[in-house]
Amino acid sequence: MENTNAAVPLQQIEVGNRRFSVVDLPRLCGDRLHRLPVVLRLLLENAARNMNGAERDAAIAELLGWLEAGSSEAEVAFQPGRVLMHDTTSTPALVDLAAMRSTLAEAGVDPTRLNSSLPVDVSVDHSLAVEAFARADAPTHNMAIEIRRNRERYTFLRWASKVLRGVRIHPPGTGIMHTLNLEQLATVVTTEMRDGTEWLVPDMMIGTDSHTPMVNGIGVLGWGVGGLEAQTVMFGMPTMLRIPDVIGVRLIGALQPGVLATDLALTVTQRLRAIGISGEFVEFFGPGVSTLTAGDRSVIANMAPEYGATTGFFAVDGQTLDYLRSTGRSSSHIARVQAYCRANGLWFDPEAQPKYTRSIDVDLASIGMHVAGPRRPQDLMGFGEVAATLAALDFQPAVDSPLPRHPVAIAAITSCTNTSDPSLLVAAGLVARKARALGLKVPPWVKTSTAPGSPAAADYLARAGLTADLAAVGFDIVGFGCTTCIGNPGPLPEVIRQGIADGAIRPVAALSGNRNFPGRVHPDLDLGFLMSPPLVVAFALAGDAERDLRVDPVQVTSTGMPVYLQDLWPTREEIDEALRASQDPRDYGRAFAVASGNPLWHALEAPDTALYPWDPASTALRRPPFAAASEGSLLGTYSAYPLLVAGDDITTDHISPASAIPKDSLVADYLVERGDDRNDLNVFASRRGNWEVMVRAAFHSKTLKNLLAPDLPVAHTLHVPSGDILPLWDAAERYKAAGDSLVLVAGERYGTGSSRDWAAKGQRLLGIRAVLANSFERIHRSNLIGMGVLPLRMPSGVTPATLALRPGDRVEVAAQAEQLRPRGRVAVRILRREGRTESLEAIAAVETQLEVDLLRAGGVIPSTLQRMLAEGARGTSPVVAK
Numbered sequence: 001m002e003n004t005n006a007a008v009p010l011q012q013i014e015v016g017n018r019r020f021s022v023v024d025l026p027r028l029c030g031d032r033l034h035r036l037p038v039v040l041r042l043l044l045e046n047a048a049r050n051m052n053g054a055e056r057d058a059a060i061a062e063l064l065g066w067l068e069a070g071s072s073e074a075e076v077a078f079q080p081g082r083v084l085m086h087d088t089t090s091t092p093a094l095v096d097l098a099a100m101r102s103t104l105a106e107a108g109v110d111p112t113r114l115n116s117s118l119p120v121d122v123s124v125d126h127s128l129a130v131e132a133f134a135r136a137d138a139p140t141h142n143m144a145i146e147i148r149r150n151r152e153r154y155t156f157l158r159w160a161s162k163v164l165r166g167v168r169i170h171p172p173g174t175g176i177m178h179t180l181n182l183e184q185l186a187t188v189v190t191t192e193m194r195d196g197t198e199w200l201v202p203d204m205m206i207g208t209d210s211h212t213p214m215v216n217g218i219g220v221l222g223w224g225v226g227g228l229e230a231q232t233v234m235f236g237m238p239t240m241l242r243i244p245d246v247i248g249v250r251l252i253g254a255l256q257p258g259v260l261a262t263d264l265a266l267t268v269t270q271r272l273r274a275i276g277i278s279g280e281f282v283e284f285f286g287p288g289v290s291t292l293t294a295g296d297r298s299v300i301a302n303m304a305p306e307y308g309a310t311t312g313f314f315a316v317d318g319q320t321l322d323y324l325r326s327t328g329r330s331s332s333h334i335a336r337v338q339a340y341c342r343a344n345g346l347w348f349d350p351e352a353q354p355k356y357t358r359s360i361d362v363d364l365a366s367i368g369m370h371v372a373g374p375r376r377p378q379d380l381m382g383f384g385e386v387a388a389t390l391a392a393l394d395f396q397p398a399v400d401s402p403l404p405r406h407p408v409a410i411a412a413i414t415s416c417t418n419t420s421d422p423s424l425l426v427a428a429g430l431v432a433r434k435a436r437a438l439g440l441k442v443p444p445w446v447k448t449s450t451a452p453g454s455p456a457a458a459d460y461l462a463r464a465g466l467t468a469d470l471a472a473v474g475f476d477i478v479g480f481g482c483t484t485c486i487g488n489p490g491p492l493p494e495v496i497r498q499g500i501a502d503g504a505i506r507p508v509a510a511l512s513g514n515r516n517f518p519g520r521v522h523p524d525l526d527l528g529f530l531m532s533p534p535l536v537v538a539f540a541l542a543g544d545a546e547r548d549l550r551v552d553p554v555q556v557t558s559t560g561m562p563v564y565l566q567d568l569w570p571t572r573e574e575i576d577e578a579l580r581a582s583q584d585p586r587d588y589g590r591a592f593a594v595a596s597g598n599p600l601w602h603a604l605e606a607p608d609t610a611l612y613p614w615d616p617a618s619t620a621l622r623r624p625p626f627a628a629a630s631e632g633s634l635l636g637t638y639s640a641y642p643l644l645v646a647g648d649d650i651t652t653d654h655i656s657p658a659s660a661i662p663k664d665s666l667v668a669d670y671l672v673e674r675g676d677d678r679n680d681l682n683v684f685a686s687r688r689g690n691w692e693v694m695v696r697a698a699f700h701s702k703t704l705k706n707l708l709a710p711d712l713p714v715a716h717t718l719h720v721p722s723g724d725i726l727p728l729w730d731a732a733e734r735y736k737a738a739g740d741s742l743v744l745v746a747g748e749r750y751g752t753g754s755s756r757d758w759a760a761k762g763q764r765l766l767g768i769r770a771v772l773a774n775s776f777e778r779i780h781r782s783n784l785i786g787m788g789v790l791p792l793r794m795p796s797g798v799t800p801a802t803l804a805l806r807p808g809d810r811v812e813v814a815a816q817a818e819q820l821r822p823r824g825r826v827a828v829r830i831l832r833r834e835g836r837t838e839s840l841e842a843i844a845a846v847e848t849q850l851e852v853d854l855l856r857a858g859g860v861i862p863s864t865l866q867r868m869l870a871e872g873a874r875g876t877s878p879v880v881a882k
Contacts, residue, residue: 008048008056013200015339016332020191020200023048025344032064033345037246037354038315039281040066041345042202042221043076049201050079050238062243070357071245075848077238080222081190082119083230084207086177086482088126088658088685091153092757093208093227093234094160094167095689098612099627100865105611107629109872112610115165116234121185122157122169123177124601126658127686128481130412130449130490134474138449139173142479146172147600149682152620153689158606171601174592175480177207178214178416179453182298183327183588186220188316189340200340206230206239210305210755210779211514214416217298218323219316219341219348224305226779227757228786228860232850235864240850242822244281244310247272248356251288253365257572260427261296262418262512262532263370264362265303270372270380271360272307278749279778280357282309287350288364289314294323295421302417305753306377306514310778315348316341328585373516373529374508376649384550386529390508391546393527398503403445404544409496409507409525411442411540413450413475413533415485418512420453422460426578428475428533429466430570435541436472438563440555443543445495448474451483455591464582475537480595485513487659488683489522500524510539517753518703520653523662526703538565619674621689626764626787629865633858634769634788635817639810639831640741641720643732643768644699645707645800650746651753652780654701656694656762658685658754666715666727667696688758691765696729698762707800708807718807732766742766743811746773747800751780760787764859770813772828774799776845788859790815791845792826798840808833815844817856822846 011024023045026033033041040063047059055077062074085093101111127150132141147154154172161169174180187203203220206212210224225239233239249272255264272282282304284297292300297314304312314320316337324334341347369383374390381389390406397405418424428450442448450470452458458477461467470476483489491497492507499505509521509528516528531539539545542554553562570578607613614623625631646654653659661667661681670693672678684700687693700715709718712725719731721738735742744763750773751759760783763771770790784791792813805811812829820826823843830838846852857863 011343013339013343015336018198021197022200022340022344028060029064032067034352035067035355037248037283037356038346039221039246039283039311039313042204043078045202046078046204047076051077066243067355070355072243074243075240076243077240079238080118080204080206080233082121082205083234084177084181084185084205084212085120085122085230086126086209087122087124087157088688089208089227089756090122090157092688092761093231094157094164095621095624096231096627096861097164099623100861101611102623103628103865104868104872107869107872109869113872114868116167117236118166118234120167120234122167123174123180124154124157124170124172125176125481126486127488128172128451128479128483129488130447130451130478130483133447133449133478134476136471136476138476138478143172143600149680150686151604152618153686154601155604155606156612156621156689158604159608159612162606162608163610171596171598173455173480173595173598175455175595176416176453176482177209178211178302179420181215182218182420183454183456184592186215186218187333188219188320188324189337200336202346206233208755210753211302211416213304213312214298214302214420216301216304216311216313218294218320219314221311221313223310224755224779226755226760226783226786228760229782231860231864240848242847245357246281246283247277247309248354248359249282249284250286250359250361251284251364252286252361253288253363254291255364255367258569259367259369260424260532261299261421262424263367264296264364265300266370266372266377266380266530267367268300268362269303269307270378271362272309273378275360277308278775279308279310281311281313282307283313283356285352285354289348290317290350291364292319293423294319295423299417299421303377303514316346317348326583326585327588369535371529371531371535374527375516375518377515377530383531383535384548387546387548393506395506397505401499401502401504403495403499403505404546405505406545407496407505407507408446408510408539408543408545409492410447410484410489410509410521411536412484412489412509413512413536414483415513416453417514418533419451419457422457422582423575423579424533425452425457425461426464426466426582427570427575428537429461429464429470430574430578431534431537431568432473432475433466433469434568435537436469438557440473440541440557440563442474442540445493446474446540446543447489447493448540449478449484450475451478452480454588455480455595456587459587459591460582460584463584464578466578473537473541484511484521485515486685487520487522492522492524508545510536510545512536515753517651517653519657519701520659523659523702534570538568619671619676619690619693620687622691624691626761627861629862629869631858631862633817633856635790635815635820635855637814637816638741638769639812640743640769641735641810642708642745642805643717643728643742643766644744645805646704646746647707647800648747648749649752650704650750652751652756652759653753654704655699655751655759656684656756657697657700658756659683665700667693667700670696691761694758695762695765696727698766699728708805720807728766736767742768743813744768744771745800745803745805745811746771748774750776752777755779757783757786760784760789763787763789770815772811772842781845785846785851785854786860788855790855792828792842793845794842795840803830806833820844820846820852820855822848822852
């Protein structure tokens, strides 16, 4: 790598008889260094190391100048060292790359010139479904089904790893991407060569999943981006960001006995959402941080998207080193991490009080046992308040049923959030052990599962003697992947399905996950509560979500003895003792190596041609139409019909669902017409390589109301010129054929949730030119821009309700390309059907000049193709796939 740092002060660090060069932050910043939040120190190091000349000097000055006001409007380039993806975000990104290669070849440009400029790790973790459960062979059974259902897509991923430089695929069974990142990929501090000199540098990365900040728990700066933003980095451009506001969360005290990291994470989520966090960096400081293990910290960092933040950062300290040691990192590597962070002002000081944009205090000692729900992660309550919350819904069964009114239909120890910390899984195992000893069983209507983030969990649970205890109450391991958390719970128990159909019950999910949006876990479940793994076991044993576990027994034994939660709950001493018995640092590398050798995965045969051989009959992979240089800008002045008007909290699950494809849906009809089995359609996420399926899946959610006509069927709208009620895709095609423009209008927090780029791609393919909303979640806003769709913030006081758009009203947008500026004003007029006009001034939700340039080009893909075609070797022979 070229040395671009001639004017940047360097220091030499010697560790274990090896000398390393490093950017000397103390010399570069002087007294200002320790006043900067650690996240900004890391951005400063990144800019100093990767930028050149005047641009570098300006970036350093702006980052240091942030201290004056605790905020900045300036932009800075960030160059991550690596990219992390999972199979359902990598598939569309890699399909885009494959399609772009085809486009380049057709234009006479060598397609092999298109590769990633950074290492890309792909974790195949989002496609494991809980088909078999409560049986010892569930992992083997579920894995076989996963490979069969996803064979074509997995073969494509294997092609990508063969043909695209730097792309490495981690097979099914190797764990959830964020756990894999913590245990295997993250280095905290890494090395790189520059002009023959070995440097020590911070490990910094981005991931195409909103929960990428989990790695912030061990001091790695990384955050989630959309697949389109990741593509800009993969294509050799830095990601540009406005120097962030940084919110400091000062932790004091220590957690009480019985209170777990989950309870703290849910509390932080509620506290930060309450003050309106939206895209800021969050950094934890204060003496309470030192009382938390790296596992605890990672749980809290994982929830960053739920509390609206880009990061949830904890600086490196002794707890970080303990974590690296416990997961099998070498002593020489750990010594480098410690030496670098101490020498460069990146080591955590519990007494330090850096300057923050604003800060809040959280007293750990004040936190109790919590859950969140039933529809949003920020809706915090005491664990005993679930009963009253459900009773307030006043659901009245249509018929009598032997089931409770609100049965626990799914009880899942799931997600990276609460299965990456061994103490939480061990705590669940101890609850199961005590329940087993008392002869308790989970009621037959509860679907139970344990899906740890790491295959090492099977080893340490077995060593602690907890595997059989979990199995005795139905919580056998079902595999190592996201499963229920991402909408792959498998079918509901038949008694639950029948009860829903009869109107006899309104079932509930109890999850150790991070999101409980209606329909996310399963399309037929709109109520879910987030909680710690041991509390999931307790709710499963109760079986009735309306039971108040503060005062009601979890169960009554066969001898008539009531068993209360306090009879089952483990003490801190019991958890610590089980952890000591369970841990062996060798587990992590050993289990990962075995899982990486997955024979079903390696048996898949993939082509190795430079161009992917597209199959026009495929229902899994289709070449997308937007992977073309001719796809132009959507900017301009135009009058548009609203295709859809929505309210607040429209999530990416609403916009582009990931869960099971309903058998009676229009999407199912489309697939069955092309030869697929209606009883084995898999999940929406498995079809993200096929644009024709995904555009038809856009806004397919039972809980999403189109306010233009609230009684419309799912994913339908009113085609105004004809008066016909049509599926969104069909209406969009009619509008397009007539040359009509379209917009979408929504309320607060539009696009909250997962990072899925198809939420933006679907809107582009529907012909939506702009989205007018009260606020946008950060990643979705970026994805819209990446697809060339303009996000506009409506002025204060203007909402979908106050606009009261009716069929026939139109929205005029004046967004000329040459006039667009970051956070610039955009004139909007509402043209009422009766001839009246109303004017308002929106703000372009565009943060950087790079984003303006992308909108002018039509998005990331046209911009990249235009650049490559302009720079390409014209006149070469096209490369044709065989």
